[in-house]
Amino acid sequence: MTEAKPGTAPQPIFRKDYRRPDYTIDRVDLRFELGENFTTVHASLAVRRMHDTPAGAPLVLDGENLVLKRVAIDGRELPADHYVAGPTSLTIADPGAAFTLTTVVEIRPQDNLELSGLYRSSGNFCTQCEAEGFRRITYFLDRPDVMARYSVVVEADRARYPVLLANGNRVETGELDGGRHFARWDDPFPKPCYLFALVAGDLRCHDGEFVTRSGRTVRLEIWVEPDNIDRCAHALRSLQAAMRWDEDTFGREYDLDIYMIVAVSDFNMGAMENKGLNIFNAKYVLARPDTATDDDYDGIESVIAHEYFHNWTGNRVTCRDWFQLTLKEGLTVFRDRLFSADMGSPAVARIGDVLALRTNQFAEDSGPMAHPIRPESYIEMNNFYTTTVYEKGAEVIGMMRTLLGAAGFRRGMDLYFERHDGQAVTCDDFRAALADANGVDLEQFGRWYSQVGTPVVRARGDYDAAARAYTLTLEQAPPRGRDGGELLHIPVAVGLLGPDGPLALRLSEETAASGDTRVLELRERSRSFRFEDVPAAPVASLLRGFSAPVELEVERSDADLARLMAADPDEFSRWDAGQELARRVLLRLAGDVEAGRELALDREFVAACARILGDERFDGSLKALALTLPNERLLGQQQQVVAVDALHAARQFAVRALARALREPLLAVYKATAPQGPYRIERAEVDRRKLRNLALGYLVALGEPDLIRLAVEQFELSDNMTDSEAALACLIDHGGPERDSALARFHARWHKDPLVLDKWFALQAVSTHPDTLDRVLALADHPDFNLLNPNRARSLLGAFGLRNQHQFHRQDGRGHALVADKVLALDPHNPQVAARLVAAFNPWRRFDAARQQSMRAQLERIAAQPGLSKSVREIVDRALAPA
Ligand code: B3K
Numbered sequence: 026m027t028e029a030k031p032g033t034a035p036q037p038i039f040r041k042d043y044r045r046p047d048y049t050i051d052r053v054d055l056r057f058e059l060g061e062n063f064t065t066v067h068a069s070l071a072v073r074r075m076h077d078t079p080a081g082a083p084l085v086l087d088g089e090n091l092v093l094k095r096v097a098i099d100g101r102e103l104p105a106d107h108y109v110a111g112p113t114s115l116t117i118a119d120p121g122a123a124f125t126l127t128t129v130v131e132i133r134p135q136d137n138l139e140l141s142g143l144y145r146s147s148g149n150f151c152t153q154c155e156a157e158g159f160r161r162i163t164y165f166l167d168r169p170d171v172m173a174r175y176s177v178v179v180e181a182d183r184a185r186y187p188v189l190l191a192n193g194n195r196v197e198t199g200e201l202d203g204g205r206h207f208a209r210w211d212d213p214f215p216k217p218c219y220l221f222a223l224v225a226g227d228l229r230c231h232d233g234e235f236v237t238r239s240g241r242t243v244r245l246e247i248w249v250e251p252d253n254i255d256r257c258a259h260a261l262r263s264l265q266a267a268m269r270w271d272e273d274t275f276g277r278e279y280d281l282d283i284y285m286i287v288a289v290s291d292f293n294m295g296a297m298e299n300k301g302l303n304i305f306n307a308k309y310v311l312a313r314p315d316t317a318t319d320d321d322y323d324g325i326e327s328v329i330a331h332e333y334f335h336n337w338t339g340n341r342v343t344c345r346d347w348f349q350l351t352l353k354e355g356l357t358v359f360r361d362r363l364f365s366a367d368m369g370s371p372a373v374a375r376i377g378d379v380l381a382l383r384t385n386q387f388a389e390d391s392g393p394m395a396h397p398i399r400p401e402s403y404i405e406m407n408n409f410y411t412t413t414v415y416e417k418g419a420e421v422i423g424m425m426r427t428l429l430g431a432a433g434f435r436r437g438m439d440l441y442f443e444r445h446d447g448q449a450v451t452c453d454d455f456r457a458a459l460a461d462a463n464g465v466d467l468e469q470f471g472r473w474y475s476q477v478g479t480p481v482v483r484a485r486g487d488y489d490a491a492a493r494a495y496t497l498t499l500e501q502a503p504p505r506g507r508d509g510g511e512l513l514h515i516p517v518a519v520g521l522l523g524p525d526g527p528l529a530l531r532l533s534e535e536t537a538a539s540g541d542t543r544v545l546e547l548r549e550r551s552r553s554f555r556f557e558d559v560p561a562a563p564v565a566s567l568l569r570g571f572s573a574p575v576e577l578e579v580e581r582s583d584a585d586l587a588r589l590m591a592a593d594p595d596e597f598s599r600w601d602a603g604q605e606l607a608r609r610v611l612l613r614l615a616g617d618v619e620a621g622r623e624l625a626l627d628r629e630f631v632a633a634c635a636r637i638l639g640d641e642r643f644d645g646s647l648k649a650l651a652l653t654l655p656n657e658r659l660l661g662q663q664q665q666v667v668a669v670d671a672l673h674a675a676r677q678f679a680v681r682a683l684a685r686a687l688r689e690p691l692l693a694v695y696k697a698t699a700p701q702g703p704y705r706i707e708r709a710e711v712d713r714r715k716l717r718n719l720a721l722g723y724l725v726a727l728g729e730p731d732l733i734r735l736a737v738e739q740f741e742l743s744d745n746m747t748d749s750e751a752a753l754a755c756l757i758d759h760g761g762p763e764r765d766s767a768l769a770r771f772h773a774r775w776h777k778d779p780l781v782l783d784k785w786f787a788l789q790a791v792s793t794h795p796d797t798l799d800r801v802l803a804l805a806d807h808p809d810f811n812l813l814n815p816n817r818a819r820s821l822l823g824a825f826g827l828r829n830q831h832q833f834h835r836q837d838g839r840g841h842a843l844v845a846d847k848v849l850a851l852d853p854h855n856p857q858v859a860a861r862l863v864a865a866f867n868p869w870r871r872f873d874a875a876r877q878q879s880m881r882a883q884l885e886r887i888a889a890q891p892g893l894s895k896s897v898r899e900i901v902d903r904a905l906a907p908a
């Protein structure tokens with residue numbers, strides 16, 4: 026591994042080193058003179074020395090890529106020997122106890138390809154400050170525990186930038202000389218600087234309103250580029266639904282008179298919750314039936330809600346330091362999940378979340394980037410906006426709600442807001458509020474915040490026929506490959522199935538119960554629970570609703586799983602049992618592939634799938650989820666060494682064998698679910714489309730001309746993107762002339778529409794077709810490919826490197842080389858996105874020697890790159906560090 030030169034290696038920051046700041050800032054007055062070549066930022070900061078800071082302590086402000094033009098204290102220019110302006114800071118010796126610091130800096134938003142700080146997208150100005158982008162705008166104490174009131178003046182050319190926005194309320198507008206104009210915005214709520222936002226551009230507004238439960242009318246504005254004005258209705262409806270839901274569910278009312286959302290085309294992540302002025306990746310705002318899929322509609326609803334919910338969990342109560350990120354993110358993901366479950370089907374929502382958790386978070390937690398939901402150290406904070414902090418963080422909140430019950434959780438949330446409104450606090454403060462409001466002890470539970478890896482829960486059941494008693498023994502063990510660790514407090518939701526269905530549960534002790542589910546609390550290494558009055562040997566339904574983010578180890582026969590699949594009243598558990606069965610079947614097939622044995626699909630499994638297809642209790646979405654075989658990445662996690670080619674061959678075989686066995690029922694389903702009218706985004710219709718497209722996928726896999734025709738027709742005739750995209754995906758996997766002509770038509774129709782064109786790239790990148798790598802290579806040189814646009818880079822390279830296990834990990838190493846080349850090309854411009862992409866190499870130790878060698882060589886090549894960003898450096902150094 027290449028070592029960075031001593032002294033130049035970026036240093037980690039540790040949670041244990043947290044110190045409150047020496048100074049704080051109470052008021053901020055900013056004036057932006059936006060220009061074509063550069064922008065001038067005037068800042069006046071009301072600074073105050075903290076009472077226990079020794080007099081004479083220097084004031085050290087953060088600043089990056091700023092050209093300092095002026096610095097003054099209380100209106101007097103500061104002599105040059107009173108301050109030092111370095112590459113990342115401005116240090117002022119002995120500034121006094123309370124004063125106004127004025128700085129003037131020049132910045133160059135037009136050259137800002139990192140998309141952090143103030144930058145340009147489609148000719149407009151916008152900002153992204155979380156985590157540490159504000160320091161790229163002006164000198165500041167860029168840390169979340171410094172909360173100030175802001176007043177912001179934005180000045181720009183009126184013709185080019187008719188719309189000028191910032192946080193809070195617009196209090197003044199006016200004309201200036203030379204065709205320029207200005208707007209002044211005041212935000213009455215103190216906020217950390219990461220929530221600052223500014224937008225200037227030629228935008229159109231789709232507006233609406235919301236009347237709060239206390240009767241205030243809030244103006245809602247969705248700002249988009251002029252061409253997109255007909256794609257905002259769903260975003261507005263989602264916002265209104267989220268506002269109502271947060272009042273009804275958590276008693277949280279919106280606080281300003283205006284709430285704005287701006288959609289931009291160049292954005293590093295999904296969206297940003299800036300106070301009163303959210304800035305969004307256009308992908309999570311814009312939707313029209315012919316351009317957005319059902320999943321896009323869902324994504325928009327949940328991201329709009331997520332950012333809105335941050336107004337209370339994140340903005341009104343924020344994080345003391347960045348180690349506490351899950352305080353706002355885990356909690357807000359949890360809130361947006363509750364919301365999505367309430368808006369649609371709870372089981373479908375839960376299955377989607379658990380699938381993503383197991384595929385992505387479990388993998389992260391067993392690789393070189395494993396970290397607790399509250400990390401102990403980081404080099405680049407932006408690398409820690411992870412699935413662990415977000416999704417596992419949400420699971421941890423969910424477990425507390427399971428333990429406290431919905432009402433107890435609400436009491437805890439109320440106390441949290443009552444205690445901490447307007448403060449920057451820690452994860453421990455949150456847990457204390459939940460514990461205190463309910464008079465319970467969550468000390469042991471707190472270990473979830475420092476524990477790394479996915480814990481294992483082993484279960485064993487013993488039935489005593491004479492005593493009619495069933496004893497369930499639960500045991501916790503450290504994550505695979507890690508030893509030691511402290512005992513966790515784990516809620517395990519269980520039910521028992523008797524021969525005639527679910528059993529009423531009689532436990533020898535009291536536990537939280539809902540219906541036929543009991544929540545067992547495991548705090549010990551091992552504990553037994555005795556169920557009385559059990560008439561016959563039951564099958565245990567364990568971890569219902571995935572009550573804890575653990576790996577469950579339990580001996581169950583295929584027949585037990587089939588019984589759970591058929592009879593468990595919990596929809597999630599029915600799905601989960603089916604996935605477990607499918608996983609076994611596929612892993613056995615992969616073994617057969619490797620051993621060169623003839624392949625045959627398990628008959629019982631086929632029968633179970635046939636039953637699901639005809640099961641009236643399952644809606645179309647649940648059927649589609651239940652009949653989708655586990656993906657290759659998930660299967661690989663179950664193997665000692667990921668058998669890339671064998672897994673792929675096994676899964677491809679199983680898809681075709683299942684399609685052959687169920688050809689007639691699938692065809693019948695496909696015909697019976699034909700659309701009866703124009704596209705409607707409503708639940709029954711979404712279910713219908715999900716099932717129909719699932720059937721289409723299996724049918725096309727058979728490769729029969731008549732069945733391919735179905736996809737071609739659907740592609741040509743559909744009035745909506747859900748059905749066209751699904752048909753196109755089938756045709757791409759199939760290959761041949763149908764693929765080429767469909768791709769050409771799709772491109773001709775949509776090449777001017779960036780979000781739709783992203784789909785065109787992504788579908789080709791995730792294809793199972795054997796020529797995928799060559800096509801991805803060619804697409805990387807396509808005139809429409811743009812590495813610098815994050816959505817486009819993700820649609821081709823992210824999709825390929827992070828989702829297409831079989832093609833990315835080709836034996837010949839060309840997939841690895843392609844992604845490494847692009848990481849190196851992107852890193853000098855946008856290190857944040859490059860760091861996401863290089864994470865594709867993280868699991869390298871899980872593969873065979875040849876593939877390990879290939880990935881390691883690419884990682885070393887990247888590590889050796891002079892001037893590598895600290896974002897990418899942190900990821901590759903961790904990947905290469907001894908395991
Ligand atoms: N808080 C932002 C994420 C910021 C990422 C900074 N690299 C969006 C969200 O989670 O709501």
Ligand code: ZN
Nearest residue numbers: 331335354357
């Ligand atoms: Zn968030």
